[in-house]
Amino acid sequence: MIKPVLIVFGCLALGNILVSLTGIPLPASIVGMLLLTLLLMTKIVKVEELKTLSDFFNSHMAFFFVPAGVSVMLYMDIIKGQFLPIVVSSFVSTILVIIATGWTHQFMRSKNKKK
Secondary structure (H helix, E strand, O other), X not given: OHHHHHHHHHHHHHHHHHHHHHOOOOOHHHHHHHHHHHHHHOOOOOHHHHXXXXXXXXXXXXXXXXXXXXXXXXXXXXXXXXXXXXXXXXXXXXXXXXXXXXXXXXXXXHHHHHO
């Protein structure tokens, strides 16, 4: 399980370096994940190589939500004051993501059928 961890952290480190050198206005972690996506798409890194790490993360997913849950508890008074805007924006953004995902899926399927 060392190799997949090195691949993911290597992409994260490269993302940090790229953001530091170029000043790209994106978080380094996003740049790193885009690099990982590029490596997967070009098949430089095989999906199978990351399977053990992704299985580990999926099986321990609840653990990664603990910090976010604690943060919600710390700011409950602010959340209570803004509850309606939070719920409305969450609902609207969820609907928009569902629509965008559906359109993207249809677009990708139509491109694959042409091949």
